[in-house]
Amino acid sequence: MQKIDLLNGGYVGFVEAWGSDERIIEAARMSTGKGFEGWEKDEKLLAYLYNNKHSTPFEMAGMVIEVKAPIFVFREWHRHRTQSYNEMSARYIPLPDENYIPSIERLMLGANTATSNKQAQGNGQVLTPEDAQVWLDCIIESYQTAQSVYETGIALGIPKELARLPVPVARYSRMRASANLRNWLAFLTLRTATAAQWEIRQYADAVGQLIAENFPHTWALFEKEQAHG
Numbered sequence: 001m002q003k004i005d006l007l008n009g010g011y012v013g014f015v016e017a018w019g020s021d022e023r024i025i026e027a028a029r030m031s032t033g034k035g036f037e038g039w040e041k042d043e044k045l046l047a048y049l050y051n052n053k054h055s056t057p058f059e060m061a062g063m064v065i066e067v068k069a070p071i072f073v074f075r076e077w078h079r080h081r082t083q084s085y086n087e088m089s090a091r092y093i094p095l096p097d098e099n100y101i102p103s104i105e106r107l108m109l110g111a112n113t114a115t116s117n118k119q120a121q122g123n124g125q126v127l128t129p130e131d132a133q134v135w136l137d138c139i140i141e142s143y144q145t146a147q148s149v150y151e152t153g154i155a156l157g158i159p160k161e162l163a164r165l166p167v168p169v170a171r172y173s174r175m176r177a178s179a180n181l182r183n184w185l186a187f188l189t190l191r192t193a194t195a196a197q198w199e200i201r202q203y204a205d206a207v208g209q210l211i212a213e214n215f216p217h218t219w220a221l222f223e224k225e226q227a228h229g
């Protein structure tokens with residue numbers, strides 16, 4: 001599987017794509033009975049469909065990906081109801097002891113500095129790299145404690161579905177996600193924006209890379225739209 005590595009242990013993997021830019025044109029041309037007539041002519045039609053929100057032809061293509069991300073990223077991701085998901089289950093298998101550890105650089109970026117999202121900021125105190133490192137040491141210790149309580153529970157015979165209670169939202173999980181192209185682009189509009197949390201933005205950018213590879217003509221229209229707001 002083609003994988004794009006993200007954070008300190010996550011990835012977006014390409015499973016498969018269906019349809020193509022050409023199939024989108026073919027679907028739109030069902031109205032007149034003509035098919036794809038070549039990009040020289042049909043580039044204009046694709047742009048017309050896209051810019052005028054004739055959306056259903058863009059539902060004739062799509063992509064399935066595999067994602068390994070921290071649980072808190074999945075919480076944001078799963079709000080997107082038009083994707084289909086299957087995720088590994090901590091009820092049935094113990095979750096591997098892998099947790100997201102942000103880099104010092106990431107911590108120093110702050111929250112959504114490109115926007116005025118005050119809610120997401122800290123308490124106003126200026127964070128130093130030294131304090132960031134102290135805090136990182138603390139969370140690594142707390143992950144170790146949580147893992148020890150988790151493993152003790154499993155060893156004692158506590159059901160896995162309850163033994164997982166101390167597992168942090170930083171724990172990596174895995175899922176497959178499928179959506180049609182229209183809905184992938186809606187996801188990317190929201191999750192590549194600077195208002196989105198940095199972590200999910202890394203994943204959204206990787207999804208965008210795969211969309212660009214598989215649907216280059218539609219991707220060019222999406223990029224143009226994003227650039228012009």
Ligand SMILES: Cc1cc2nc3c(=O)[nH]c(=O)nc-3n(C[C@H](O)[C@H](O)[C@H](O)COP(=O)(O)OP(=O)(O)OC[C@H]3O[C@@H](n4cnc5c(N)ncnc54)[C@H](O)[C@@H]3O)c2cc1C
Nearest residue numbers: 076079080081082083183186187190191193194195196197
């Ligand atoms: C920067 C950011 C901050 C956020 N902050 C919060 C927060 O603080 N709290 C919080 O709870 N959520 C938050 N969210 C999540 C947000 O409210 C949406 O749930 C999420 O972005 C999914 O968007 P969506 O509903 O458009 O996507 P999807 O569920 O994929 O839906 C796609 C489109 O389908 C249509 N649709 C789907 N279901 C329905 C329906 N039931 N009724 C009508 N139309 C429907 C809509 O047109 C929708 O735009 C945040 C999202 C972002 C990007």
